[in-house]
Amino acid sequence: MEPSKILLVDDERGYIDSLSGRLVIRGFDVRGVEDGFKAIEALKDFRADVVLLDVVMPGKDGVQTLREIKQNYPNIEVIILTGNADAQTAINVMELGAFDYLLKPVGVDHLVCRLNDACKKKMLLLKKVY
Amino acid sequence: MGPKKPFFSFVKKKPQKNTEELRHEFKKRYHHFKLLLLANSNALNAMTEMEEAHQGERPLRLSFIRSRCTTIATNVYLMIKNLNALSGDKYTRLYEKFKEIQSSISPFLVRHEPLKDQPLILSMEKLNKTLADHSGNKMANLGEIRSRLGIAVPEGFVVTSRAYRAFMDDTGLKSAIYESLQMAEAESFEDYDNLCREIRRVVLKTDLPDALKNAITEGYSAVEKKLVAGVPVAMRSSSSLPELAGRSFAGQYHTVLGVTQEHLFQAYKEVVASKYSLPAMMYRINRGIREDDVTMCVGCMAMVSAEAGGVAYSKNPVDAQDDNVMIHSVFGHPKCIMDGTDTADLLVVTRETPLRIVKRDIPLKTREIKFNPAGLLSEVGINEERGLKASLSDEKALELAALVLKIEDYYKTAQDVEWVLTREGKIIVVQCRPIVQISLKDPVNIEEDDHTRPHGILMSGGSTASPGIASGPVFVARKEKDILNFPQGAVLVAEQSLPYWAIVLNRASAVIAESGNIAGHLATVAREFNVPALFGLKDATKILKNGEAITVDADRRQVCEGKIERESLNRLKESQEVSQRRYYKSTPVYAALCGAIQHITPLHLLDPDAIDFVPEKCTTFHDITRFCHEKASNGMFETGTDKEFTEYQSRQLVCDIPMQFWVIDLDDGFRERPADNNFVKFENIVSIPMLAIWAGMTAIPWKGSPPVNLKGFMSVILGSMGDTSLDPSMPSRYAIKNYFMVSKNYCSLQSRFGYHFSSTEAIIGENAFENYIHFRFKGGAADRRQRVDRARLIASVLEEMGFHTVLRGDSVDARMKGHDPIFTESRLRIIGYLTIHTRQLDMVMEGEESIQIYKDKIIADVLKLV
Numbered sequence: 001m002e003p004s005k006i007l008l009v010d011d012e013r014g015y016i017d018s019l020s021g022r023l024v025i026r027g028f029d030v031r032g033v034e035d036g037f038k039a040i041e042a043l044k045d046f047r048a049d050v051v052l053l054d055v056v057m058p059g060k061d062g063v064q065t066l067r068e069i070k071q072n073y074p075n076i077e078v079i080i081l082t083g084n085a086d087a088q089t090a091i092n093v094m095e096l097g098a099f100d101y102l103l104k105p106v107g108v109d110h111l112v113c114r115l116n117d118a119c120k121k122k123m124l125l126l127k128k129v130y
Numbered sequence: 131m132g133p134k135k136p137f138f139s140f141v142k143k144k145p146q147k148n149t150e151e152l153r154h155e156f157k158k159r160y161h162h163f164k165l166l167l168l169a170n171s172n173a174l175n176a177m178t179e180m181e182e183a184h185q186g187e188r189p190l191r192l193s194f195i196r197s198r199c200t201t202i203a204t205n206v207y208l209m210i211k212n213l214n215a216l217s218g219d220k221y222t223r224l225y226e227k228f229k230e231i232q233s234s235i236s237p238f239l240v241r242h243e244p245l246k247d248q249p250l251i252l253s254m255e256k257l258n259k260t261l262a263d264h265s266g267n268k269m270a271n272l273g274e275i276r277s278r279l280g281i282a283v284p285e286g287f288v289v290t291s292r293a294y295r296a297f298m299d300d301t302g303l304k305s306a307i308y309e310s311l312q313m314a315e316a317e318s319f320e321d322y323d324n325l326c327r328e329i330r331r332v333v334l335k336t337d338l339p340d341a342l343k344n345a346i347t348e349g350y351s352a353v354e355k356k357l358v359a360g361v362p363v364a365m366r367s368s369s370s371l372p373e374l375a376g377r378s379f380a381g382q383y384h385t386v387l388g389v390t391q392e393h394l395f396q397a398y399k400e401v402v403a404s405k406y407s408l409p410a411m412m413y414r415i416n417r418g419i420r421e422d423d424v425t426m427c428v429g430c431m432a433m434v435s436a437e438a439g440g441v442a443y444s445k446n447p448v449d450a451q452d453d454n455v456m457i458h459s460v461f462g463h464p465k466c467i468m469d470g471t472d473t474a475d476l477l478v479v480t481r482e483t484p485l486r487i488v489k490r491d492i493p494l495k496t497r498e499i500k501f502n503p504a505g506l507l508s509e510v511g512i513n514e515e516r517g518l519k520a521s522l523s524d525e526k527a528l529e530l531a532a533l534v535l536k537i538e539d540y541y542k543t544a545q546d547v548e549w550v551l552t553r554e555g556k557i558i559v560v561q562c563r564p565i566v567q568i569s570l571k572d573p574v575n576i577e578e579d580d581h582t583r584p585h586g587i588l589m590s591g592g593s594t595a596s597p598g599i600a601s602g603p604v605f606v607a608r609k610e611k612d613i614l615n616f617p618q619g620a621v622l623v624a625e626q627s628l629p630y631w632a633i634v635l636n637r638a639s640a641v642i643a644e645s646g647n648i649a650g651h652l653a654t655v656a657r658e659f660n661v662p663a664l665f666g667l668k669d670a671t672k673i674l675k676n677g678e679a680i681t682v683d684a685d686r687r688q689v690c691e692g693k694i695e696r697e698s699l700n701r702l703k704e705s706q707e708v709s710q711r712r713y714y715k716s717t718p719v720y721a722a723l724c725g726a727i728q729h730i731t732p733l734h735l736l737d738p739d740a741i742d743f744v745p746e747k748c749t750t751f752h753d754i755t756r757f758c759h760e761k762a763s764n765g766m767f768e769t770g771t772d773k774e775f776t777e778y779q780s781r782q783l784v785c786d787i788p789m790q791f792w793v794i795d796l797d798d799g800f801r802e803r804p805a806d807n808n809f810v811k812f813e814n815i816v817s818i819p820m821l822a823i824w825a826g827m828t829a830i831p832w833k834g835s836p837p838v839n840l841k842g843f844m845s846v847i848l849g850s851m852g853d854t855s856l857d858p859s860m861p862s863r864y865a866i867k868n869y870f871m872v873s874k875n876y877c878s879l880q881s882r883f884g885y886h887f888s889s890t891e892a893i894i895g896e897n898a899f900e901n902y903i904h905f906r907f908k909g910g911a912a913d914r915r916q917r918v919d920r921a922r923l924i925a926s927v928l929e930e931m932g933f934h935t936v937l938r939g940d941s942v943d944a945r946m947k948g949h950d951p952i953f954t955e956s957r958l959r960i961i962g963y964l965t966i967h968t969r970q971l972d973m974v975m976e977g978e979e980s981i982q983i984y985k986d987k988i989i990a991d992v993l994k995l996v
């Protein structure tokens with residue numbers, strides 16, 4: 001089976017590098033970008049199953065990026081991964097269709113579970129038999 | 131009443147679907163069910179953490195409360211979303227209830243204070259106490275005594291709260307800091323130290339907004355115009371946190387002295403960054419102060435060349451019986467008093483007029499701190515002749531005492547006043563704040579009998595910086611790094627009474643320093659924390675050995691060998707713990723927790739069969755989770771008992787024990803599809819949690835009902851007569867049969883044995899994070915007291931086996947989460963055992979003794995299962 005594709009969007013390069021490394025070991029195909037503009041651009045040729053998205057980023061923030069992803073690629077699941085512990089933001093993004101709102105620091109096991117759940121949901125929506 | 135509408139409408143409404151489509155549909159729904167279960171488990175787990183924090187046993191961080199509230203809100207929302215996906219949007223009303231509840235929680239967690247119209251700086255002439263919110267308390271107090279009492283204070287201005295907000299909000303610093311605090315998993319001092327360093331680094335490298343730079347420059351130019359061009363200034367914090375006596379913040383923040391124009395911005399940032407000094411951070415955590423309550427206003431005041439300086443108290447801070455004015459004084463700038471690095475003169479003045487000096491304590495002073503015209507501080511040695519002279523004349527001491535009493539009279543509370551004396555003989559006040567006097571006598575009157583006192587006196591003398599008596603092992607700290615490993619309950623022994631040591635006051639039993647005095651910052655904070663402190667004990671770091679048990683009697687100014695174990699001391703310790711808890715519960719952070727938790731954890735929706743088990747009655751997040759879980763489980767169950775949907779239909783378990791169970795396969799709980807639609811063989815079950823429960827149920831044979839006396843029997847008869855809900859002829863959803871709903875990693879067992887009802891739900895997979903067990907037990911046939919006793923017995927066994935349990939009357943609710951599969955299976959076997967072996971035990975419950983007897987037997991049995 002093809003590995004699930006994950007687009008990781010976070011303004012801290014160090015975070016992208018360390019998390020990508022750990023997700024690749026767990027069998028994911030990961031690409032990392034530093035902001036919302038680059039994320040939208042990357043999705044044109046990288047058909048991600050799930051986008052892991054930070055909220056507070058310079059330029060286009062996570063909420064705006066989520067809105068655009070959901071408009072253009074409704075089947076891509078988006079998991080917010082942020083240090084911003086704000087329930088109102090969490091509710092806003094859930095209403096925009098985010099799959100989950102996870103707070104950093106997150107354990108890799110936990111994250112992998114959520115990524116698998118999101119991938120599974122996407123497959124079920126697309127009626128793929130798994 | 132018409133037929134009940136099926137929960138999963140797809141089964142009956144769309145008969146045209148073929149088996150493959152139905153199977154796919156069912157898989158989708160099961161997926162939503164699993165997501166709902168996971169969200170439920172996450173939400174309940176975070177609620178448990180909040181409830182534990184609510185006990186008030188340890189200090190809390192606001193970021194902890196915010197993160198748990200966010201996790202709970204997210205997962206409750208996910209539950210609603212998945213329940214609606216499962217039920218065809220049958221429960222959209224829950225979204226409204228969710229929003230109502232969330233809007234009740236938010237005000238406790240986030241503060242929006244409109245400051246937009248306030249200026250970025252305020253000059254000293256404009257300041258008074260009504261502006262404390264904008265200027266911080268220190269600067270507001272100085273402005274107030276200047277304008278109201280005509281007392282001399284330095285020229286200067288304050289960079290306001292609005293300016294702080296502009297710096298934090300407009301540059302993105304606020305979110306960056308907020309995220310760092312949220313993400314930090316700081317536990318040790320070292321973790322906190324690293325976190326603080328990182329935050330300070332980010333603050334210092336961030337550029338100030340232009341408008342703020344212009345305002346600071348203007349403020350400085352105005353001071354130059356009044357005094358002299360290039361005048362050096364001191365920049366010090368002026369926190370806008372409401373001022374409370376007994377909450378000093380002494381020495382927590384950085385003061386930058388000798389600042390000239392080119393360094394104004396950097397110095398401002400240094401002071402702001404010191405909000406994240408390790409002592410300041412630990413102080414906030416230990417005192418339960420909200421991060422967002424601490425706004426760093428920064429006072430910018432012309433430096434005054436000091437002939438002498440110090441601290442004066444309008445009353446003795448360590449003896450509530452003593453209301454004389456205490457003046458601590460040194461030659462030059464009084465920095466060494468505050469940071470505890472040198473000894474100081476003490477002059478005691480009566481408060482009755484005419485004022486007179488009643489005590490002079492003039493130790494040898496070895497150095498003085500001066501600053502040159504450029505504002506740079508330097509340390510100058512003092513010869514012995516001068517060092518033995520008083521740094522303040524009697525005349526000036528009396529003038530200062532009068533001034534301090536004037537401030538006390540104005541504020542109507544005892545004062546701590548920092549002052550300097552200029553070359554021209556003018557007394558200038560650089561800070562004043564309220565103090566709390568504490569009593570030398572401890573609250574439980576330790577007996578005076580000598581034979582219970584510890585053995586040899588190791589050291590004596592010094593001065594009582596904070597009263598009390600305490601024991602512990604010696605921990606000698608020589609440099610800042612040492613303190614990061616400070617053990618709980620040790621006695622801190624150091625050369626100097628540095629303010630930095632305050633970070634361990636929450637875990638130190640006592641403090642000893644070779645130098646320092648009661649007017650220093652460390653002494654002030656030690657008194658706040660009720661930690662006995664003895665300063666000025668020469669050679670303490672040499673005489674006292676690391677790890678050696680000692681007793682510090684700060685009241686008698688003695689250090690004795692050994693640890694004292696006395697009933698009265700234990701009582702003292704207990705009373706200190708009680709007052710500590712009382713303190714935590716009085717803090718703003720705890721208030722935020724209480725405000726939020728009232729809308730989160732209380733559970734009102736208890737009975738799923740009650741008429742008010744509806745979305746409209748959900749008033750807390752816990753209610754919503756209960757409702758969603760119940761409706762979703764019920765929905766899955768109804769599908770399983772639907773005769774028309776044979777593939778997922780319930781089947782009777784073919785097994786060797788003389789009990790009847792039915793099994794519903796939700797996904798992959800059977801090895802293969804059973805040939806018979808009515809039965810499934812035990813060998814065909816592959817559900818890991820079901821097999822674990824089963825193993826526990828069957829490992830030790832049940833020996834039948836315990837012998838019941840006549841009283842037990844009668845209580846069953848009487849109880850049954852009055853309780854119609856126990857009539858087995860009245861079916862409620864799972865009441866008639868014992869059902870397992872299973873998948874490979876999931877199992878829900880609803881069982882009813884006679885008169886009690888129990889439900890077990892568990893997930894066991896490779897990922898420990900998702901694993902959980904939730905067990906509920908309720909009811910019984912005996913009278914209420916006996917049922918309650920059985921519930922207590924079960925709860926107590928489960929607690930011992932690592933479950934988190936909640937006991938309400940005759941019901942037990944036990945949860946466990948996040949363990950590896952092997953451990954979770956072992957605990958599930960215990961649940962299986964209890965499900966069978968606690969049957970009818972309520973009938974033989976005869977109070978504490980019987981609980982203990984059965985508990986011992988049960989523990990002996992279950993230990994064989996783990």
